Every structure is written in structure tokens, then in C-alpha cells.
Amino acid sequence: MPVVRRDTLRSQLADALRDEILAGRLAPGRNITVKQLAEQYGVSATPVREALVDLAGQGLLDVEEHRGYCVHAFTAADFRSMIEARRTVIEGMFQCGGEEWLPHVGERSLAAMRRRGEEAERAARAGDLDVLVHYDLRFWREIGAAAGNPYLADFLDGIRVRCWVFAVPVLRGRPDLAELFWQHQGDLVDAIARRDTATVLELVRAHSRHTLALIDLLDAS
Numbered sequence: 346m347p348v349v350r351r352d353t354l355r356s357q358l359a360d361a362l363r364d365e366i367l368a369g370r371l372a373p374g375r376n377i378t379v380k381q382l383a384e385q386y387g388v389s390a391t392p393v394r395e396a397l398v399d400l401a402g403q404g405l406l407d408v409e410e411h412r413g414y415c416v417h418a419f420t421a422a423d424f425r426s427m428i429e430a431r432r433t434v435i436e437g438m439f440q441c442g443g444e445e446w447l448p449h450v451g452e453r454s455l456a457a458m459r460r461r462g463e464e465a466e467r468a469a470r471a472g473d474l475d476v477l478v479h480y481d482l483r484f485w486r487e488i489g490a491a492a493g494n495p496y497l498a499d500f501l502d503g504i505r506v507r508c509w510v511f512a513v514p515v516l517r518g519r520p521d522l523a524e525l526f527w528q529h530q531g532d533l534v535d536a537i538a539r540r541d542t543a544t545v546l547e548l549v550r551a552h553s554r555h556t557l558a559l560i561d562l563l564d565a566s
Contacts, residue, residue, distance in 0.1 A: 358386060358396035366405055366416055367506065368475055369513050373418035376409070404507055419511035424560055431504045432553040438492050439546045447540045450491045455538050458487045462530025469526035474516055477526065478509050484530055491537070508556075515563050525562075527555045 362382070365371040382393045397414050400406045406414045419427075439447075461484035468476035485505055489498035516522060529548055536544040 354388065354392040355395040355399070358382075358388070358392055359399045361386075362396060362400055363403075363405060363506065366400075367478055367509055367513060369517060371416050373416050373510075373514070375416045376413060377406075377416070378413035381413075403503055405510060417510075419507060421511075421560055421564060424508060424511045425557065427504050427508050428553060428556050428560075431501060431508075432550075434497065434504075435489075435501060435549055436546065436553075438489075438497060439542060439549060444542055446492050447537060447542060447545070449493075450537055454487065454491055455534060458484060458491075458534045458537070459531065461487055462534060465530060466526070466528050469528065470523045472520065472522045474513060474522060477522070478513065482506065482509070488533075488537075525559060527552050 362371065371377065377397075379390050379393050379397065382397075383390045386393070397406060401408055401414065405417055407417050409415050461480050465477055465480035465484055468474075468480060482502070482505060486498065486502050489501040492498065516525070519525070529551070533545065533548045533552075536548060
């Protein structure tokens with residue numbers, strides 16, 4: 346029988362809890378404790394405590410003295426600020442360094458990006474928000490990883506996770522998910538494949554504008 350290392354269990358628990366938060370099953374403002382989760386997952390308190398510390402470090406949980414942890418409640422203002430931060434970084438990634446790293450994006454990476462984008466679009470058309478979030482995160486994670494800077498990729502992925510934590514409760518159950526979702530992933534991958542930095546940059550900027558417009562639309566509805 347293979348031995349499960351404690352740091353692996355910690356990572357598995359953190360991933361499982363992050364998925365619960367992303368899906369809205371651990372709602373914003375929800376209090377959670379080490380004891381409660383250790384009993385739920387049938388593990389000792391130590392890896393649970395470590396996983397919660399990791400999620401707090403990612404900004405998904407707030408530490409409440411003598412009460413455990415609370416799922417962070419992001420606001421529309423937080424969402425706008427996160428999108429602005431993401432826009433600054435990802436546009437800089439393409440504008441300042443795109444000509445250096447775009448030529449080195451291989452066919453396997455391009456194929457993976459295309460698959461994730463197609464699955465995200467398919468989920469949006471089907472109105473399946475959970476699958477959409479999963480593949481959207483994987484699509485943009487592939488884009489970030491292609492630049493070859495793991496710190497940059499981790500930052501962009503963390504921002505996108507937190508944006509979805511805010512957006513999922515707002516979007517849940519809406520029948521017009523396909524109309525609201527940005528659907529130019531294929532165009533972006535094509536531009537990357539052509540090493541067309543200018544078009545890539547314009548598409549990334551268009552995505553940021555679309556996302557900011559989306560929050561205004563949701564606020565008004």
C-alpha cells in the first residue's frame with residue numbers, strides 16, 4: 346500500500362476545500378473549525394490545520410480568534426480591484442515579455458489551451474457553472490504557465506480563483522451564462538500559435554474590459 350505523505354494530504358485537503366468554496370458549498374461568511382473538518386474528512390487535526398492556513402494565505406479564509414476560520418466574503422469593489430490587478434500583470438506579461446516567450450510555446454501546450462477553452466465554452470452553453478469554473482481556471486493556468494515564470498502564474502491563478510469565489514454565487518442559476526461568458530479562447534490560442542503579440546494583447550485587454558462590464562451588468566440586474 347502506498348504511503349500518503351502528510352504534505353500530500355495537506356495539499357489534497359486544501360484543494361478539496363478550495364473546490365467547496367469555489368462551488369459555493371462553503372458560502373461566504375461560513376464559519377469552519379479544524380475539529381469539524383477533521384471529523385468530516387476522517388483525518389487528524391494537523392493536516393486540516395495546515396490546509397486551512399494555506400487557504401487563509403491565499404485570501405480565501407479569514408482567521409477568527411477563538412472561533413476558527415471564516416470563508417472570506419469578497420465584494421464587488423474587491424472584484425473590480427482584482428480584475429485591475431490581473432489586467433496590469435497579464436498585459437505586462439504579453440507586452441513586455443511576449444516576444445521572448447511566445448515563440449517557445451509548444452504544440453502540446455497550445456493543444457492543452459485549446460481543449461480547456463473549448464470545454465469552458467461548452468460548459469457555458471450548457472449552463473454548467475461548476476464545469477465552466479473548472480475549465481476556465483485550467484485554461485488561464487495554461488496561459489500563465491506558458492510564460493515560464495511560476496511566480497507570475499501562481500499570482501494570476503490566485504487572483505482568478507478569488508474572482509470566481511465572488512462571481513459564482515452571483516451567477517449561480519442564471520439562464521444566460523453563455524451570453525455572459527467571454528468566448529474568444531480559441532481566437533486567443535490561434536493568436537498565440539501565430540506568435541502574434543499585438544493580437545494576443547488586444548484579446549487579453551478585451552477580456553478584461555468584458556469582465557469589468559460584466560460586474561456592472563450584474564450590479565444593475
